[in-house]
Amino acid sequence: MTTATFDPVMIRREFPTLEQAVNGRPLVYLDNAATSQKPKVVLDALRSYYEDDNSNVHRGIHELSRRATVAYEESRAKVASWVGANEPSEIVWTRGTTEAINLVSSAWGLDNVGEGDEILISVLEHHSNIIPWQLLARRTGAVIKYIELDEQGRWILDELPHLLTDRTRIVAISHVSNALGTVNPVKRVAAAAHEVGALVLVDGAQGAVHMKVDVKDLGVDYYAFSGHKMCGPTGIGALWARRDLLDSMEPYQGGGEMIHFVGRDESSWATVPHKFEAGTPNIAGAIGMGAAIDFLSEVGMDAIAEHEHKLLGYALERMNKVDGICIYGPQSPDEHSALISFTLGDAHPHDISTILDSEGIAVRAGHHCAQLAMQHFGISATARASIYLYNTESDIDRLIEGLEQVRSIFA
Amino acid sequence: METPQLNSLYQQLILEHYRNPRNKAELEEKSVEIHMANPVCGDEVRLQLRIKNDQIEEAKFVGQGCSISQASISMMTTLLYGCSLADAEILAECFTKMMQGDPDAAKDKRLKDLRALQGVSKFPVRIKCALIGFDALQEALKTYAKEENI
Ligand SMILES: Cc1ncc(COP(=O)(O)O)c(C=O)c1O
Numbered sequence: 001m002t003t004a005t006f007d008p009v010m011i012r013r014e015f016p017t018l019e020q021a022v023n024g025r026p027l028v029y030l031d032n033a034a035t036s037q038k039p040k041v042v043l044d045a046l047r048s049y050y051e052d053d054n055s056n057v058h059r060g061i062h063e064l065s066r067r068a069t070v071a072y073e074e075s076r077a078k079v080a081s082w083v084g085a086n087e088p089s090e091i092v093w094t095r096g097t098t099e100a101i102n103l104v105s106s107a108w109g110l111d112n113v114g115e116g117d118e119i120l121i122s123v124l125e126h127h128s129n130i131i132p133w134q135l136l137a138r139r140t141g142a143v144i145k146y147i148e149l150d151e152q153g154r155w156i157l158d159e160l161p162h163l164l165t166d167r168t169r170i171v172a173i174s175h176v177s178n179a180l181g182t183v184n185p186v187k188r189v190a191a192a193a194h195e196v197g198a199l200v201l202v203d204g205a206q207g208a209v210h211m212k213v214d215v216k217d218l219g220v221d222y223y224a225f226s227g228h229k230m231c232g233p234t235g236i237g238a239l240w241a242r243r244d245l246l247d248s249m250e251p252y253q254g255g256g257e258m259i260h261f262v263g264r265d266e267s268s269w270a271t272v273p274h275k276f277e278a279g280t281p282n283i284a285g286a287i288g289m290g291a292a293i294d295f296l297s298e299v300g301m302d303a304i305a306e307h308e309h310k311l312l313g314y315a316l317e318r319m320n321k322v323d324g325i326c327i328y329g330p331q332s333p334d335e336h337s338a339l340i341s342f343t344l345g346d347a348h349p350h351d352i353s354t355i356l357d358s359e360g361i362a363v364r365a366g367h368h369c370a371q372l373a374m375q376h377f378g379i380s381a382t383a384r385a386s387i388y389l390y391n392t393e394s395d396i397d398r399l400i401e402g403l404e405q406v407r408s409i410f411a
Numbered sequence: 412m413e414t415p416q417l418n419s420l421y422q423q424l425i426l427e428h429y430r431n432p433r434n435k436a437e438l439e440e441k442s443v444e445i446h447m448a449n450p451v452c453g454d455e456v457r458l459q460l461r462i463k464n465d466q467i468e469e470a471k472f473v474g475q476g477c478s479i480s481q482a483s484i485s486m487m488t489t490l491l492y493g494c495s496l497a498d499a500e501i502l503a504e505c506f507t508k509m510m511q512g513d514p515d516a517a518k519d520k521r522l523k524d525l526r527a528l529q530g531v532s533k534f535p536v537r538i539k540c541a542l543i544g545f546d547a548l549q550e551a552l553k554t555y556a557k558e559e560n561i
Contacts, residue, residue, distance in 0.1 A: 351479075354417075354420070410426065
């Protein structure tokens with residue numbers, strides 16, 4: 001498909017979950033930043049693996065195992081090219097973004113971060129890009145420093161030269177904020193981090209979903225992302241890392257699959273990436289994530305980005321006209337990914353979400369696992385509407401109607 | 412169009428308590444204080460009681476949360492003034508049963524204004540909001556009893 005033929009209504013039909021009524025109204029799904037719905041091709045890929053090829057990978061000599069291994073490794077290659085990796089071996093399968101970050105904070109962190117060393121993160125981070133570093137800091141005596149936010153939730157980079165020192169070992173930052181939708185200037189920070197010899201890890205959970213990612217162009221060292229936010233299954237995700245880093249790191253977990261030779265006292269490890277994949281992996285998930293990438297590629301990431309951008313502009317324009325609304329994050333659609341975080345009058349976000357749900361509209365309410373960002377704005381929660389390729393203007397119109405309903409109840 | 416269920420949830424009395432919570436302040440002399448939070452949604456309460464001769468003399472709270480949690484705690488504290496510890500326990504049990512959908516509990520006159528929250532029982536994901544204050548109360552009663560026995 002090309003941009004000219006991009007039709008969200010057609011695309012929508014590929015997603016069985018979307019074809020239902022909730023509380024008597026057709027479902028409007030605007031909680032895509034939490035997890036996306038899954039197209040039929042992904043569900044078919046899962047089914048076909050279990051029905052036709054089910055067996056363990058890299059173990060059997062038999063035909064089913066061969067097929068499963070081929071499909072599994074082909075998916076790895078798709079994921080590799082999805083983020084512009086040099087080779088498939090730079091991709092380590094994980095449970096998702098969270099595990100990918102924990103892998104780095106443990107396997108790299110414990111050997112490379114010491115007392116007094118510094119870890120730089122931002123106030124905007126998801127808890128999964130805060131807590132692993134706090135755990136590491138607690139074990140090693142390292143110090144965590146923060147990039148602060150301005151009033152629109154953008155990083156304040158004036159301080160960057162002071163925040164980065166010769167003690168900075170790693171900078172761990174998100175590509176796109178799940179709490180505010182801010183698209184962060186990762187490339188600029190990465191360049192500055194490298195000047196002081198720090199590594200750069202990017203939490204790409206909301207990045208690789210909406211835009212073409214090229215890790216080499218970004219100039220980063222690690223990129224973590226999840227399958228379930230980009231039309232793939234839950235329980236699968238990936239860590240991209242520079243090959244030389246993976247080669248130099250100790251394993252993350254020990255077990256089957258990750259060894260070369262096991263002796264009584266000493267063992268040696270399999271080559272990268274298998275060294276980091278102990279135990280039977282989520283084979284079906286990996287295959288499903290490959291199918292999701294095929295699906296998104298066929299629709300076209302440029303077309304998706306353009307559609308989302310237009311819809312975001314429409315949503316911002318309409319929502320800004322709702323009396324009493326307060327939209328957090330960058331006000332310009334150009335600095336904004338496809339999600340809108342807001343509060344409405346004195347209606348608590350949970351109440352907003354309940355009222356919208358009664359109209360069949362799914363949004364998220366809460367702190368979005370970003371309590372530091374909430375604290376920055378002096379709030380405890382927002383409501384969040386997040387857009388994906390299958391959303392339409394009429395979904396936004398329904399959202400606006402729902403918000404008017406909130407206003408009338410909390411009048 | 413407003414669905415009838417939603418009407419039963421957002422009654423005027425609830426919204427009124429949400430906007431003008433009663434007893435929302437720090438207690439100077441407290442016998443017991445309990446902090447309860449729901450990490451999933453961020454609702455949070457610190458309940459403070461002053462107790463004398465097995466009777467609650469004063470009940471105050473500080474915290475933040477949705478209309479349901481705030482209204483529930485506000486209404487609860489008004490009923491705790493002069494309430495015996497035994498009656499406070501009964502109140503908490505009765506309210507919890509009402510949230511579990513028990514129709515007899517919902518008719519119990521001792522719940523007074525709290526009966527306005529009956530509709531919450533139809534919204535499973537919101538029941539925790541209504542219960543956070545009562546969970547704090549039950550915890551406070553337990554803690555107080557333990558401390559007194561020592
Ligand atoms: C920005 C960001 N980082 C990390 C995560 C964690 O991803 P996962 O739960 O898939 O590991 C999420 C998803 O909730 C996210 O939005």
